[in-house]
Amino acid sequence: MAAAASSTDRPGALEITRRLAEICGPPFARFAGPADEVAGRTARWVAVPGGPHAAAEVLRLAAAHQLTVVPRGAGTKIDWGAAPAQVDIMLDTGRLAGIWHEPQGSPVAEIGAGTPLRAVQATLDRTGQRLPIDAPSPGATLGGVLAADEAGPLRHRHGSPCAQLVGVRYLDADGELVSLDAAGTAPHGRAGPASGGAAALFGAAQVPGLDVARLLCGSQGGLGVLVSATMRVQAVPASRVWVTRPVWTPLEVHDLVRAILAARLDPAAVELDLPVPVLLPRRRVHPDHPSVVHRPGHPSVARRAGEPAAAGSLVVLLEGGPADVAERADRLVAVLGGETVVGHAAPEWWGHYPFGPGDTALRIEVPINDLHAAVYALRDAAGTPVPVRGSAGVGTVHAALPGSLPPDRVASILAAVRGVLLARQGRCVVVAAPAPVRRVVDLWGELPTLPRLRAAKAHLDPHQRLAPGRLPGGL
Numbered sequence: 218m219a220a221a222a223s224s225t226d227r228p229g230a231l232e233i234t235r236r237l238a239e240i241c242g243p244p245f246a247r248f249a250g251p252a253d254e255v256a257g258r259t260a261r262w263v264a265v266p267g268g269p270h271a272a273a274e275v276l277r278l279a280a281a282h283q284l285t286v287v288p289r290g291a292g293t294k295i296d297w298g299a300a301p302a303q304v305d306i307m308l309d310t311g312r313l314a315g316i317w318h319e320p321q322g323s324p325v326a327e328i329g330a331g332t333p334l335r336a337v338q339a340t341l342d343r344t345g346q347r348l349p350i351d352a353p354s355p356g357a358t359l360g361g362v363l364a365a366d367e368a369g370p371l372r373h374r375h376g377s378p379c380a381q382l383v384g385v386r387y388l389d390a391d392g393e394l395v396s397l398d399a400a401g402t403a404p405h406g407r408a409g410p411a412s413g414g415a416a417a418l419f420g421a422a423q424v425p426g427l428d429v430a431r432l433l434c435g436s437q438g439g440l441g442v443l444v445s446a447t448m449r450v451q452a453v454p455a456s457r458v459w460v461t462r463p464v465w466t467p468l469e470v471h472d473l474v475r476a477i478l479a480a481r482l483d484p485a486a487v488e489l490d491l492p493v494p495v496l497l498p499r500r501r502v503h504p505d506h507p508s509v510v511h512r513p514g515h516p517s518v519a520r521r522a523g524e525p526a527a528a529g530s531l532v533v534l535l536e537g538g539p540a541d542v543a544e545r546a547d548r549l550v551a552v553l554g555g556e557t558v559v560g561h562a563a564p565e566w567w568g569h570y571p572f573g574p575g576d577t578a579l580r581i582e583v584p585i586n587d588l589h590a591a592v593y594a595l596r597d598a599a600g601t602p603v604p605v606r607g608s609a610g611v612g613t614v615h616a617a618l619p620g621s622l623p624p625d626r627v628a629s630i631l632a633a634v635r636g637v638l639l640a641r642q643g644r645c646v647v648v649a650a651p652a653p654v655r656r657v658v659d660l661w662g663e664l665p666t667l668p669r670l671r672a673a674k675a676h677l678d679p680h681q682r683l684a685p686g687r688l689p690g691g692l
Contacts, residue, residue, distance in 0.1 A: 233282060237264045240274045253307050255287050256300035257652050260307035267312045269386065269394055269444045276392035276442065279306055279682060287684045288438035290331060290361030293354035297365060297649045298437055299660055302686035310360050313444055316340055325383050326450050330360025330443040346450045349375040353568050360443040366435035369568050370486035370534060373610045379434035384447040387433060390678040394444065397430045432673050439684040439692065440677045454536035458546050459560050461532045462553040467589035473531055473553060474585055474609050480552045482545045485536040487610025490566050491529035491592065493602050531609065532564055571604040572617035577627055577650040583643030585612040591638055598633035615648070624657035635662050661689040
């Protein structure tokens with residue numbers, strides 16, 4: 218393999234391989250192959266340490282040989298964001314797995330970073346509990362979800378996964394195991410980032426541990442290697458219903474979302490799906506047909522030739538006790554009117570991104586009152602409807618541009634959309650893109666927190682060993 222050949226050509230490469238095998242065990246250290254890449258950048262070695270101390274030894278070995286390290290969980294988001302400048306060792310967290318402290322009446326659980334989120338939920342479900350996290354990436358690990366700060370529909374009520382974080386154990390760039398909780402204590406390791414230089418970094422004499430721990434969320438392994446996270450758990454809701462309302466325009470979505478929030482129905486999620494509209498042929502149904510009796514306004518009664526079907530759906534998830542959920546669902550139906558439907562199963566698109574492999578994937582964040590303006594701006598810039606899906610109730614949605622679009626065309630669309638969002642305190646981020654697009658466009662756009670992020674990188678990884686270049690600004 219080309220990757221293996223280039224690695225063995227490096228002076229001392231075989232010695233590094235031998236040391237990785239000693240640390241991780243022979244089956245768990247190898248030269249990287251073509252599939253071991255990060256946003257198109259191929260690694261040299263893959264190490265799968267069997268525990269926190271072995272992972273620390275890998276990082277110490279990397280520091281001694283001035284090698285870079287990029288963590289990898291399940292690899293579901295390994296192509297998100299910028300390509301690192303260099304990937305020497307890919308540190309696979311697959312063996313840093315398990316629920317180490319069963320909740321058993323406790324509102325928290327400590328979970329290994331390499332544990333698949335589905336496995337966590339299945340295990341907690343046996344005790345009637347769950348993490349209020351529903352990241353869309355199939356097979357994602359908890360560490361990967363936190364490293365990307367990836368949130369699904371439940372973000373409406375519970376916030377991002379980072380909001381559920383109570384504490385973390387992570388490895389810094391020198392291989393020191395650091396444990397932090399809300400009080401800033403470090404029972405398993407040193408308190409380094411919570412004092413001293415970090416105090417200056419965060420502008421406080423004594424910095425709570427979570428101020429540092431939450432910096433790791435969304436850092437894509439560029440500030441530390443997550444070992445475990447202590448997360449809040451909660452009881453599984455006794456009842457869940459999805460209330461669906463067809464929608465035709467982004468402006469209609471704006472009005473409906475405002476009405477939902479004003480009704481104070483405590484929704485768990487408010488999700489929007491705006492696929493590319495489909496033109497339907499002329500279709501007329503006899504008014505006495507059973508499907509439309511007493512529903513003269515049903516669109517199937519007399520849809521004109523070429524008239525578009527509903528552009529999409531607005532779906533509200535209600536959770537709680539059965540009687541309470543039923544009462545709130547009735548009130549919500551009265552608020553939404555139209556052809557609102559109450560169901561006990563999520564729509565097929567629920568919790569899935571609108572983009573696929575090879576697309577240019579965008580994330581739009583904007584105050585909810587301006588979400589419709591963002592969608593219209595995207596359509597105008599692209600010159601055609603663009604699939605949009607996400608959390609309309611908090612103003613965070615994803616969109617997909619075809620991977621076949623030339624990079625300069627993508628850049629012009631981004632510039633137009635960001636111009637509209639800038640005046641509305643919103644932003645548009647390129648989540649993932651084909652390599653030619655990634656090389657040309659600005660993935661991040663305006664980022665007011667960049668100086669703080671730069672200071673954090675300088676403090677936590679001064680030698681640029683952890684995923685260099687993955688963070689905004691080339692950090």
